[in-house]
Amino acid sequence: MSDVPLTAPSTAPAQTQTIAFRGGGFAPHTHRWVGVAVFVVLILIAEWGTRTGWISALTLPRPSDVFKTFGELYSSxxxxxxxxxxxxxxxxxxxxxxxxxxxxxxxxxxxxxxxxxxxxxxxxxxxxxxxxxxxxxxxxxxxxxxxxxxxxxxxxxxxxxxxxxxxxxxxxxxxxxxxxxxxxxxxxxxxxxxxxxxxxxxxxxxxxxxxxxxxxxxxxxxxxxxxxxxxxxxxxxxxxxxxxxxxxxxxxxxxxxxxxxxxxxxxxxxxxxxx
The missing domain is CATH 1.10.3720.10 (MetI-like)
Incomplete structure (x- = not known):
């Protein structure tokens, strides 16, 4: 018989690796803040342009004046x-x-x-x-x-x-x-x-x-x-x-x-x- 000692099989639990779910590819994701940011930036540009004279008041009113008109419409x-x-x-x-x-x-x-x-x-x-x-x-x-x-x-x-x-x-x-x-x-x-x-x-x-x-x-x-x-x-x-x-x-x-x-x-x- 061989003198090589027999080793018992390892009972340590196998390590598991979590794999991210990849079945939702090309699914749209909603980022509502992006749309709000676009509106805010456009309004700020319009307000700045009308206040500085870069945009004529005869072609585009100030957004602040439009909001004021909204308030008057609501109150009346x-x-x-x-x-x-x-x-x-x-x-x-x-x-x-x-x-x-x-x-x-x-x-x-x-x-x-x-x-x-x-x-x-x-x-x-x-x-x-x-x-x-x-x-x-x-x-x-x-x-x-x-x-x-x-x-x-x-x-x-x-x-x-x-x-x-x-x-x-x-x-x-x-x-x-x-x-x-x-x-x-x-x-x-x-x-x-x-x-x-x-x-x-x-x-x-x-x-x-x-x-x-x-x-x-x-x-x-x-x-x-x-x-x-x-x-x-x-x-x-x-x-x-x-x-x-x-x-x-x-x-x-x-x-x-x-x-x-x-x-x-x-x-x-x-x-x-x-x-």
């Missing part, structure tokens, strides 16, 4: 008197146009006969400038709220339809075939595969549609509206009151930021499966 109650009707018109018109647009877009994406009948019609309506139809809507629905709702709804409808059926078309067909191979029903495939897969494209289309709705809201309120952000901007422009004019523009910008934040919140809630 005119802010909510103009903002309330605008929000109501935007909510009614955009909701109607978006709901009908998503429904029609899904039907176009799912059914070939509906696609054959409606895609040429949508293609004919989509390039028409919606603002050019405002006089026609006034003739059809009157000078009151009906024409404003119709213009906003129609302007929201067409881009939503295009974005929705394009999103349905872009759903991975491999997933659909997999569902068919597992014996899922047609409705189960639509509900569990097609609609979730199309949702990112639908929400992206809604961002554009709602931005168009805000533009059409201003155009509609500039014709025959006593109160509203568009009417306020028109009054300020006719008086060449730059502070009030830019205050109205800032309100519209904040309204766009609010709409974008709502869409982002919906995306986080319904698209959590992408992370």
């Amino acid at each position: 109650g005119l802010l909510f008197k103009h903002l309330g009707p605008s929000l109501a018109r935007l909510a009614v018109g955009a909701t109607l146009g978006a709901c009908v647009g998503v429904s029609v877009g899904v039907l176009i994406g799912l059914f070939s006969y509906i696609r054959s009948g409606l895609v040429p019609l949508v293609a004919a309506l989509f390039p028409i400038p919606k603002i050019a139809l405002l006089p026609l809507f006034v003739i059809w629905f009157g000078i009151g709220e009906g024409s404003k709702y119709a213009l906003i709804a129609f302007g929201t409808f067409t881009p939503t339809v295009v974005a929705t059926y394009a999103a349905v078309d872009n759903v991975d067909r491999t997933l659909i075939r997999m569902g068919q191979s597992f014996g899922l029903s047609w409705w189960s495939i639509v509900r569990k595969i097609v609609l979730p897969g199309a949702m990112p494209g639908i929400l992206s289309g809604l961002r554009i549609s709602l931005a168009i709705a805000i533009i059409l809201l201003v155009a509609a309120e500039m014709l025959g509206a006593e109160y509203g952000i568009g009417a306020y901007i028109l009054q300020a422009g006719s008086l060449y009151d730059l502070e009030r004019l830019f205050a109205g523009v800032v309100i519209l910008s904040l309204l766009g930021v609010l709409v974008s934040a709502i869409i982002a919140m919906i995306e986080r809630r319904v698209l959590g499966w992408r992370t």
Whole structure:
């Protein structure tokens, strides 16, 4: 026998190394302070330029004067008197146009006969400038709220339809075939595969549609509206009151930021499966 001593196997625990999760590549990260910093820098540059004379007061008012105008609007109650009707018109018109647009877009994406009948019609309506139809809507629905709702709804409808059926078309067909191979029903495939897969494209289309709705809201309120952000901007422009004019523009910008934040919140809630 060999005189070499036998050594017992080592019972020391093996060292483990933690590896960072690398499955979230290309996922967007939110840095809210960057956007706020950009706005602050631009406002400071505008304030400095208007105070030093580098920017003419005839072309751009001081941001401090615009903020002062905001305070006067709030204290006088005119802010909510103009903002309330605008929000109501935007909510009614955009909701109607978006709901009908998503429904029609899904039907176009799912059914070939509906696609054959409606895609040429949508293609004919989509390039028409919606603002050019405002006089026609006034003739059809009157000078009151009906024409404003119709213009906003129609302007929201067409881009939503295009974005929705394009999103349905872009759903991975491999997933659909997999569902068919597992014996899922047609409705189960639509509900569990097609609609979730199309949702990112639908929400992206809604961002554009709602931005168009805000533009059409201003155009509609500039014709025959006593109160509203568009009417306020028109009054300020006719008086060449730059502070009030830019205050109205800032309100519209904040309204766009609010709409974008709502869409982002919906995306986080319904698209959590992408992370």
